[in-house]
Amino acid sequence: MIDHYDWPGGREAMLRFGPADGPVVVVAMPLFEEANRTRAFVVTILRMLAERGIASALPDLPGQGESLVPLETVPSTDEMGLAFERAVDGFWGQGRKTYGVAFRSGALLDRLVALHGRWHFAPQNAGDLLRDLKRIKQASLGQPLPEFWQYPDPVLVDGPHPPVEIAGNLIAADFLTNLKVDTPLDTEDGPLRTVRLDTDPKAADRHVPGAALWRRTEPDNDLALAELLAEDIAAWVRTCEG
Amino acid sequence: MLPDGTLEVENIVRGVLRDVLGISEARTAAFDEETLLFGALPELDSLAVAGVLTEIEDRLGILIEDDEVDGEMLESFGSLARFAASKARR
Numbered sequence: 001m002i003d004h005y006d007w008p009g010g011r012e013a014m015l016r017f018g019p020a021d022g023p024v025v026v027v028a029m030p031l032f033e034e035a036n037r038t039r040a041f042v043v044t045i046l047r048m049l050a051e052r053g054i055a056s057a058l059p060d061l062p063g064q065g066e067s068l069v070p071l072e073t074v075p076s077t078d079e080m081g082l083a084f085e086r087a088v089d090g091f092w093g094q095g096r097k098t099y100g101v102a103f104r105s106g107a108l109l110d111r112l113v114a115l116h117g118r119w120h121f122a123p124q125n126a127g128d129l130l131r132d133l134k135r136i137k138q139a140s141l142g143q144p145l146p147e148f149w150q151y152p153d154p155v156l157v158d159g160p161h162p163p164v165e166i167a168g169n170l171i172a173a174d175f176l177t178n179l180k181v182d183t184p185l186d187t188e189d190g191p192l193r194t195v196r197l198d199t200d201p202k203a204a205d206r207h208v209p210g211a212a213l214w215r216r217t218e219p220d221n222d223l224a225l226a227e228l229l230a231e232d233i234a235a236w237v238r239t240c241e242g
Numbered sequence: 243m244l245p246d247g248t249l250e251v252e253n254i255v256r257g258v259l260r261d262v263l264g265i266s267e268a269r270t271a272a273f274d275e276e277t278l279l280f281g282a283l284p285e286l287d288s289l290a291v292a293g294v295l296t297e298i299e300d301r302l303g304i305l306i307e308d309d310e311v312d313g314e315m316l317e318s319f320g321s322l323a324r325f326a327a328s329k330a331r332r
Contacts, residue, residue: 132296135308139288144308167289199257199301211261212300215293217285218264 005059007086009079013066014059014087015043018050023097023116023237025049025056026088028106031077031129033136033167034214035064038103040221041213048230054237056101059087061109072163072170076178077108077126085113099237104214105129117191117240119233122200122212126179133176137166150176193236195229206232251327254301255319259286262293275320280313291316304329 003014029035029042046056061080063071074080091098092114100110100118107123124132138145146153150164150173161173196204197212210225260270263285279286286294295306306329315325 132292135292135296136289138308139292142288199254199261201301201303212297215262215297216264217262217287217290217293220264 003057005083005087005090007062007083009062009069009083012060012062012083012087014057015046016055016057017046018055019053020055021096022053022055023099023241024091025054025099025101025119025233025237026084026091026115027056027058028061028084028100028102028109029058029064030104030106030124030214031064031080031108032105032133032169032171034104037216037219038214039065040219041226042103044221044223044226045230045233048226049234052230052234054234055096057087057091059084070170072172075172075174077175078112078178081109081112084109088113088115097241099240101233115190117236118193119236120192120194121229122196122214123194126181130176130179133166133171133179137164140167191240193232195232208232248323248327251302251330252323255298255323255326258294258297258301259319262297263290273319275318277319279318279322280316286316298326302326302330304332 001016003016004011005014006012025046027042027046030038042058046058049056060067061083062069063074063080088098088100097116100113100115101121102110102118102123103121105124105126107120108126108129110118134145134149137149151161163170163172164176165171193206194204195206195208196202198207198209199212200207208225208228210222210228211220213220213222256270256273259265259273259279260267263283265285280291291311295311298304299306304326310325315321
C-alpha cells in the first residue's frame with residue numbers, strides 16, 4: 001500500500017509491504033541514478049520479505065523518487081537522513097521494532113537513526129559515491145575535471161553556486177562537497193550485517209553470487225539474488241529479535 | 243587476496259563487461275585481444291565506460307586515476323585487460 005510520513009521539510013510517500021504489526025524493515029535505496037536501476041529489484045525483495053511475514057517500508061526521501069522537493073535544494077545526505085529518521089520514528093511511535101536495510105549509498109542515510117539493527121547490501125561510502133559521480137560527469141563532458149569541479153571556475157564569490165547536472169540529476173554543489181566528509185556508521189554503533197556480491201573483495205559478513213544491477217545502463221531484476229537477500233534479511237531480523 | 247594473474251584479470255574484465263553492459267555470456271566469451279571496444283561496441287557509451295571502470299576498480303581492489311583513462315586504454319579488450327592487470331599487480 002502507499003502510505004506517507006511527515007518530516008520538517010514536508011510530506012513524502014512511503015510504500016509499505018507485509019503485516020501491520022511486528023518488526024519493520026525501513027529501507028534506504030541507493031541515491032541518484034542507481035535508485036532507478038535497482039528500484040524493481042528492491043521492491044521484489046520487500047514483497048518476498050512480506051511472504052516471510054516481515055513488514056517493510058520504502059520511504060521516498062527528499063529529492064529522490066517521487067518527492068516534490070527539488071534535489072538541487074537538498075544540501076547534504078544529513079537532510080535525507082533526517083527524513084529517513086522521521087519515517088523510522090513513525091514505527092517507533094507504534095511500538096514496533098525497526099531495522100534499517102540499506103542498499104549501496106543508502107547506507108549513508110541510516111547513520112544518525114536509532115535502529116534495532118542494520119543490514120547493508122554492497123554499501124558504498126561517500127568518497128566512492130563522489131568518485132562515481134565525478135566520473136559520470138567527466139564521461140558526459142568528455143574531458144577531465146579539476147579538483148573543485150562542483151563549483152564554477154573560477155570561484156569568485158561565496159555561494160550560492162549553481163547545481164551540477166549529473167546524468168539527469170541536478171545536485172547541489174554543497175551536497176557534493178559534503179560527501180567528502182560523510183561516512184557510514186560502523187559496527188560499534190549497534191548490530192550491523194554487511195552482505196556483498198562475491199565479485200566484491202571488500203570485507204563482509206557474507207558474499208553472495210549475483211550481478212551488480214546498479215551498474216547496468218538499463219534497470220533490471222535478479223529474482224534468484226532477491227530471494228537469497230530476502231532470506232538473509234529475514235534471518236537477520238529473527239536473530240536480532242532473539 | 244587480490245587476483246594478479248593476467249588470465250584471471252582478463253576473465254574479471256570479461257565479467258564486468260557482461261554484467262555492466264548486459265551482454266550475453268556467449269558474446270563476451272568470444273572477446274579476444276583484438277576485439278574493439280570503445281567506438282565499436284554500441285553498448286559501451288561514455289556513461290557505460292564510467293560504470294565499467296568503477297566496477298573493475300571494485301572487483302580488483304584498485305584505483306584508476308582520471309588521467310589514466312584514454313582512448314588507447316579503452317580501444318580493445320586486450321588493451322583494457324592489460325591495463326587492469328598492470329594495476330592489479332602493483
